[in-house]
Amino acid sequence: MMGTSVLNYNHHLLPSKDLPQSSSELNLKQKEQEYLCLVKKCKSLEEFKQVHVQILKFGLFLDSFCSSSVLATCALSDWNSMDYACSIFQQLDEPTTFDFNTMIRGYVNNMNFENAIYLYNDMLQREVEPDNFTYPVVLKACARLAVIQEGMQIHGHVFKLGLEDDVYVQNSLINMYGKCRDIEMSCAIFRRMEQKSVASWSAIIAAHASLAMWWECLALFEDMSREGCWRAEESILVNVLSACTHLGAFHLGRCAHGSLLKNITELNVAVMTSLMDMYVKCGSLQKGLCLFQNMTRKNQLSYSVIISGLGLHGYGRQALQIFSEMVEEGLEPDDVTYVSVLSACSHSGLVDEGLDLFDKMKFEYRIEPTMQHYGCMVDLKGRAGLLEEAFQLVQSMPIKANDVLWRSLLSACKVHDNLKLGEIAAENLFRLSSHNPSDYLVLSNMYARAQQWENAAKIRTKMINRGLIQTPGYSLVEVKSKVYKFVSQDKSYCKSGNIYKMIHQMEWQLRFEGYMPDTSQVMLDVDEEEKGERLKGHSQKLAIAFALIHTSQGSAIRIIRNLRMCNDCHSYTKLVSMIYEREITVRDRNRFHHFKDGNCSCRDYW
Incomplete structure (x- = not known):
């Protein structure tokens, strides 16, 4: 029976040819229920259209409950079609709040955030009142587009309708302001909440994580744990892992790992990769390798993380071996994987191997080099003291070098005491209106090492005049x-x-x-x-x-x-x-x- 049309499989539900034209109200109600049952069983748009035709034929679509159910199925099913759902929506004379919510949610699920916001505005113009189910979805659209002005206007509507104390709406506001980088508003809403849910903690921790406020992430997690009312969910623990990764908090990361094992039956590939990343970046390469080897499923990102980790720890040869194993497993390396393996070659001084991989990436896998790939190659040559070759690569590459590449060359010039080429790299950085004080300090220190104290002082004065302040080591x-x-x-x-x-x-x-x-x-x-x-x-x-x-x-x-x-x-x-x-x-x-x-x-x- 697999692959058989829902209508064929349920042929007894189809209208009989000799059915009287004037069916009784009871029969129509029964027929409506039967067709709605069929609608929910549809597994493709084609099957849905067949049922939809029959619903229209019997005039069942005029019933608001029936039309809303049909619209919801079309917009929100796994096989959904927002184009077809839009045509259904346009047939509604007076769409309800539920209908608008359905369409807004469908657009958000399909990553069409602009249409979701447009439809919300249309809802207001038609004087259809939004409810507490409208705002979490439309605020998500604002968050994904990072449109804070629209988000603030919608926040005002929330107050007007008296929905500011709804926990789902509050959580969505925290998330929206966090994604729009207004952490103060996120925190203000969080503090005002009388009743918090685990999703509230997840939203506020994610808001801080998106701004790389790692200390605050750990402090919030500690507050949540101290209250003891919630069990941390996966998204919270993944952000805590990110904080531990950036701060090098190995023991705290291990505690988060323990919480994941307690709360989640099976860790997915994304979580396992986050754990692996945390261990290798907190200095425990062996633990990271152990997790990698025990993973039943691996993807390109899993390989990229362990290859990058081996490179960071100075094990370039092992990184190349893992890269070869990945190719042998039939996983095709992507641009991210190549950034990891080229970086590993750079850290271990594997110049010939790096050059060979760069050529394979371009000609065998047809991956167009990005700025990151060229950055790896400049770094590879610069670390090895091949400064002229690195400089020639920067000049000859088909895309205009950015500040990262010139900074990499400047750093290599400092390590290998090449003041002349260092001045060229620094001049290009200043021409790009660099606001990184370390660029000025590196050149100033190179002048100081050459005992050119006057030039060193000029560069520092230039930095101060531009209002740049160096972050202390x-x-x-x-x-x-x-x-x-x-x-x-x-x-x-x-x-x-x-x-x-x-x-x-x-x-x-x-x-x-x-x-x-x-x-x-x-x-x-x-x-x-x-x-x-x-x-x-x-x-x-x-x-x-x-x-x-x-x-x-x-x-x-x-x-x-x-x-x-x-x-x-x-x-x-x-x-x-x-x-x-x-x-x-x-x-x-x-x-x-x-x-x-x-x-x-x-x-x-x-």
Whole structure:
């Protein structure tokens, strides 16, 4: 019977040829119920049209209940057709609130958000009053389009109709303002709610996550857990995982993983991929690999995440092996996968392999290189010291280079002390009206290293005149499930005296192992003693000292930095790992460094 038309299968419901023209009201009511039952069983638009013809033939469509049911089936079924639903809707003389809600919801489900808002306005013009089912859907349309002006007007309508205390409407308003980047309004609505649901918490946490307000995400999750009235749903835990990923909060991420296992029977591919991403970016590559290997189903994104993770940790060869396994499994790499594998080659100095993959991407898989792919290639050549080749690629590529590519070249010029090419890269950045203060500081520091103090001062003055303020370098360290933040020369903690005592003790022991502060990393025109004092206060050293004081002997230390690690901190941390017998994992702006027994996983290539 599979594939048989609903009408054929239910032939006894079709009108009899000898049925009297003037059927009784009872018969019509029965016939209406029979046809509505058929409508719900339709599995395609073709079947639906056959039933719809019969409904029209019997004049059943004139009944508002029947017409609304027919419209809802056409607009909201899996096989829906909004074009056909629109033709049905236009036949209604006086569409009801339910009919408008059906059409608005159908448009939103079909990602046609503009038509959803247009139809809502039409609803108001026809003086059909919206209800509490209208607003969650139309606000979702505003959220997806990020049209805050329309969203605010609709918020005003909510107040006029007295629906501001409806929890579903409130949750939708929180979501809409969050997607429109007005977090203050989202928080104001959330605070005013007398009764919150788990969806309310999900909406406010998602609003903060969309703005990368990771600390606030974790604080809200903690508040929700403290109240103990709700069990965290999947969407909340995924956002918490994202927060842990960005903050490097490994232990908190593990707790979120535990909550997922408790609350959800089977984790889907998207959640498993988020977990894997969290572990590899919090420094636990082995845990991430274990999850990857245990996944029953993998997609391109799963492979991209683990390939990127291996690259960040300096395991470029293994990343290439996973990439080969993906192709052998019959999964065709996409543009995202190629960004991951090219980046892995860059971090491990696999220049020839990266060039070969770039050619295969273009000619074998017919993937047009994007700015990200060219960025990976510039980074690959720049890190390897092939600065002229990197510069030629930037000049010859078919799309105009953006600030990211010029910044990558400038950074490579700084690492390899090529001031001449660095000036060209910086000039192009300034021409692009760069508002990134680090661009000015990198060039200024290059002038300072060349002892061109006047030029260094000019660049810094230019930066200040443009009102640009550099974000201070900071390091995050997790101790006893709490994340602590240190900035360079930080003395804000109440126990900072103990930290600086520990720094002094560490440096004293390191000198016995041959450590000498690399004062060339201090780009200030001061004496050597002052430079040495400056180096002591680097945020990474403060974080390590704090962790050594407050964690047990032999336990691992995990640190996240917002800037690239300097040479002095790198040499310093290698020796600390050996003297204090600690494994220290540091994630800087570009990659991971695993320090153990006086060695680093990057093999001094970063």
